[in-house]
Amino acid sequence: MAGAGxxxxxxxxxxxxAVLKRAQKTDTSPRAALLPKLGEVFRTYGYEGASxxxxxxATGLGKGSLYHLFPGGKQQMAAEVLTEIDQWFERExxxxxxxxxxxxAGIAHMFRATDDYFRSGRxxxxxxxxxxGAARDEFTDAVQGYFDRWREALAQALRRAGQARxxxxxxxxxxxxxxxxxxVLARAADDHKIFSRALKRMAERVPKRVG
Amino acid sequence: MAGAGxxxxxxxxxxxxAVLKRAQKTDTSPRAALLPKLGEVFRTYGYEGASxxxxxxATGLGKGSLYHLFPGGKQQMAAEVLTEIDQWFERExxxxxxxxxxxxAGIAHMFRATDDYFRSGRxxxxxxxxxxGAARDEFTDAVQGYFDRWREALAQALRRAGQARxxxxxxxxxxxxxxxxxxVLARAADDHKIFSRALKRMAERVPKRVG
DNA sequence: AATTCTTTGTACCGATCGGTACAGGCGAGG
DNA sequence: CCTCGCCTGTACCGATCGGTACAAAGAATT
Numbered sequence: 001m002a003g004a005g006x007x008x009x010x011x012x013x014x015x016x017x018a019v020l021k022r023a024q025k026t027d028t029s030p031r032a033a034l035l036p037k038l039g040e041v042f043r044t045y046g047y048e049g050a051s052x053x054x055x056x057x058a059t060g061l062g063k064g065s066l067y068h069l070f071p072g073g074k075q076q077m078a079a080e081v082l083t084e085i086d087q088w089f090e091r092e093x094x095x096x097x098x099x100x101x102x103x104x105a106g107i108a109h110m111f112r113a114t115d116d117y118f119r120s121g122r123x124x125x126x127x128x129x130x131x132x133g134a135a136r137d138e139f140t141d142a143v144q145g146y147f148d149r150w151r152e153a154l155a156q157a158l159r160r161a162g163q164a165r166x167x168x169x170x171x172x173x174x175x176x177x178x179x180x181x182x183x184v185l186a187r188a189a190d191d192h193k194i195f196s197r198a199l200k201r202m203a204e205r206v207p208k209r210v211g
Numbered sequence: 212m213a214g215a216g217x218x219x220x221x222x223x224x225x226x227x228x229a230v231l232k233r234a235q236k237t238d239t240s241p242r243a244a245l246l247p248k249l250g251e252v253f254r255t256y257g258y259e260g261a262s263x264x265x266x267x268x269a270t271g272l273g274k275g276s277l278y279h280l281f282p283g284g285k286q287q288m289a290a291e292v293l294t295e296i297d298q299w300f301e302r303e304x305x306x307x308x309x310x311x312x313x314x315x316a317g318i319a320h321m322f323r324a325t326d327d328y329f330r331s332g333r334x335x336x337x338x339x340x341x342x343x344g345a346a347r348d349e350f351t352d353a354v355q356g357y358f359d360r361w362r363e364a365l366a367q368a369l370r371r372a373g374q375a376r377x378x379x380x381x382x383x384x385x386x387x388x389x390x391x392x393x394x395v396l397a398r399a400a401d402d403h404k405i406f407s408r409a410l411k412r413m414a415e416r417v418p419k420r421v422g
Numbered sequence: 423a424a425t426t427c428t429t430t431g432t433a434c435c436g437a438t439c440g441g442t443a444c445a446g447g448c449g450a451g452g
Numbered sequence: 453c454c455t456c457g458c459c460t461g462t463a464c465c466g467a468t469c470g471g472t473a474c475a476a477a478g479a480a481t482t
Contacts, residue, residue, distance in 0.1 A: 046344050048260045052470060063471080064430045073471065129343050131399035132335050133257050140401075147399050170408065173396070174389065177409055181392025185384070188342035188358050197381065198388055263440060274441080275460040284441065 031069055031080075034059055039081045043126040047078055047135035075138070078130075082142040085126060088117070089150065097153040103160040104209050110154065111203050114179065121186040121195025128180050151176055162210060175202045242280055245270055250292045254337040258289055258346035286349070289341075293353040296337060299328070300361065308364040314371040315420050321365065322414050325390065332397040332406025339391050362387055373421060386413045 041050045041058045052074070056062060061069075070076040092113040100106035118125065127146045130136055136143050151172045158168035182198030252261045252269045266288070267273060272280075281287040303324040311317035329336065338357045341347055347354050362383045369379035393409030 044345065046257060046259065048257065049345055051468080053468080062431055064432080064474095067471075068429060124343050127399070128395045131395055132340050132343060134255065134260055136398065143399050144401070147396055170412065173393075173405065173408065174412055177389050177392030177396050177405075178385065179392065180395045181388030181390065182384075184339045184342055184391045184395070185358055185388050187347065188338070188354050190355070194384065194388075197384065201381065201385055262438080264438080273461055275444095275462080277460095278441075279459060 034061070034069070035081055035084045038077050039085065039126060042078055042081055043124060043129060046129055046133055047074070047138070048133070050074070050078075078135070078139065079142070082127070082130075082139060082146075086142065086146055089146065092117070094149055094153040097157040100157075103157040104206075106157050107154070107161070107206055108203075110157075111199055115196070115199055118183060118195060119192075121183065121192030124183050124187050125180060128183065147176060158206070161207065163207060171205065175205065178202050245272070245280070246292055246295045249288050250296065250337060253289055253292055254335060254340060257340055257344055258285070258349070259344070261285070261289075289346070289350065290353070293338070293341075293350060293357075297353065297357055300357065303328070305360055305364040308368040311368075314368040315417075317368050318365070318372070318417055319414075321368075322410055326407070326410055329394060329406060330403075332394065332403030335394050335398050336391060339394065358387060369417070372418065374418060382416065386416065389413050 037059045038055065041055050045051075045054060052063060052066070055074075055077070056066065059066070066077075067073065070080070072079070093110050096106040096109040096113075097103075098106070100109065117123070127143055130139055131143050131147075154175060155168045155172040158171055159165060163171065178198050179195075179202065182195045186192050186194040248270045249266065252266050256262075256265060263274060263277070263285070266285075267277065270277070277288075278284065281291070283290075304321050307317040307320040307324075308314075309317070311320065328334070338354055341350055342354050342358075365386060366379045366383040369382055370376060374382065389409050390406075390413065393406045397403050397405040
């Protein structure tokens with residue numbers, strides 16, 4: 001969809017593939033450094049609320065540079081931010097859930113990574129913000145995919161940890177909802193500890209290892 | 212804060228008190244009929260996204276009428292919508308939780324009313340939408356108050372149902388978060404049943420009556 | 423040094439934003 | 453019937469919206 005790294009990839013000559021591949025792992029392009037800043041603006045003000053003025057202020061780049069890097073405008077910026085977030089979670093959360101030999105380790109890793117990402121409740125979920133607003137309809141796939149793949153990966157880990165199919169489905173949904181809701185409450189009350197408490201409860205809800 | 216019913220109250224002469232009191236219970240003024248429509252616009256598009264154009268379209272009223280009824284503009288409209296929602300929950304949820312002789316009945320009533328209000332997951336929470344966005348800082352009291360009083364009322368009911376202080380606090384937070392999160396997930400996946408499942412889980416999490 | 427291509431600031435675009443001014447429509451009371 | 457006061461449609465306001473055009477600055481290549 002949104003070609004993150006397309007600009008750097010275009011510059012690649014005979015060694016195009018190798019360069020592109022490395023760029024995808026740790027991209028040092030200005031574009032990559034930009035996405036987190038863009039993400040913060042969207043996270044804080046929502047898609048509609050993130051005006052070009054706010055974006056230029058937050059990034060330090062003028063419209064010229066912005067539209068040179070993102071010819072598709074706001075829509076493209078948001079799309080690339082979403083895919084960057086998706087990649088982060090894929091790497092730090094979904095993959096460990098699916099691949100770790102010991103499922104409980106993957107689940108523990110998820111809770112740690114999630115606590116980090118949401119800054120222990122000081123940050124809200126950009127995908128959640130988009131989901132609640134009108135932007136959902138413009139980024140349906142990204143929004144659906146994020147939660148769905150998370151739930152799927154978690155349910156799979158829970159099954160491997162010994163839970164029955166139905167219980168794993170329910171519990172994974174329960175844990176995701178508990179987290180998202182805690183982020184809402186934490187921001188509403190301006191009290192990030194609400195999120196920490198929720199994370200702890202969710203972790204306790206996962207059946208302990210039997211072995 | 213925002214004087215809902217102030218316009219009708221102003222008209223009241225010697226019988227001002229009585230008229231005002233009745234107006235608060237079932238207000239038949241055009242203003243009262245308007246607030247739900249306004250609420251739907253804010254709920255769907257967020258505070259910033261709810262443009263005057265959208266509002267006039269949804270209400271059928273021109274700017275002239277709108278600003279005659281709400282001299283304070285969008286800000287006043289949103290404020291009155293928030294107090295109307297607060298009043299609804301106070302009546303249908305918080306009061307039953309606090310006052311019902313049998314706390315389990317109050318809690319059951321809460322789940323029923325909540326399911327109704329959120330249309331079994333087809334509707335999102337306006338206060339949650341505001342909480343996540345920049346509008347939170349403009350309506351801090353209303354946003355904080357809504358969740359805080361809900362949590363407080365629920366915790367009190369749980370205590371009366373036999374739970375210890377700390378457990379009641381945790382569980383009330385857990386239930387609110389589970390609901391809010393389920394609304395986010397339901398809208399993200401466009402699958403309202405996520406909310407129904409969450410409601411059921413939350414209800415089961417409340418300790419059964421001992422007697 | 424000359425040339426080429428990328429990057430950037432700035433001026434500008436039409437559309438829309440929230441809000442105001444106000445003239446007339448309208449219905450109730452005299 | 454006339455008047456008075458609430459209500460409402462419309463024209464208009466400056467500001468800002470997202471986006472475009474383009475010329476000059478910079479960097480890289482030869």
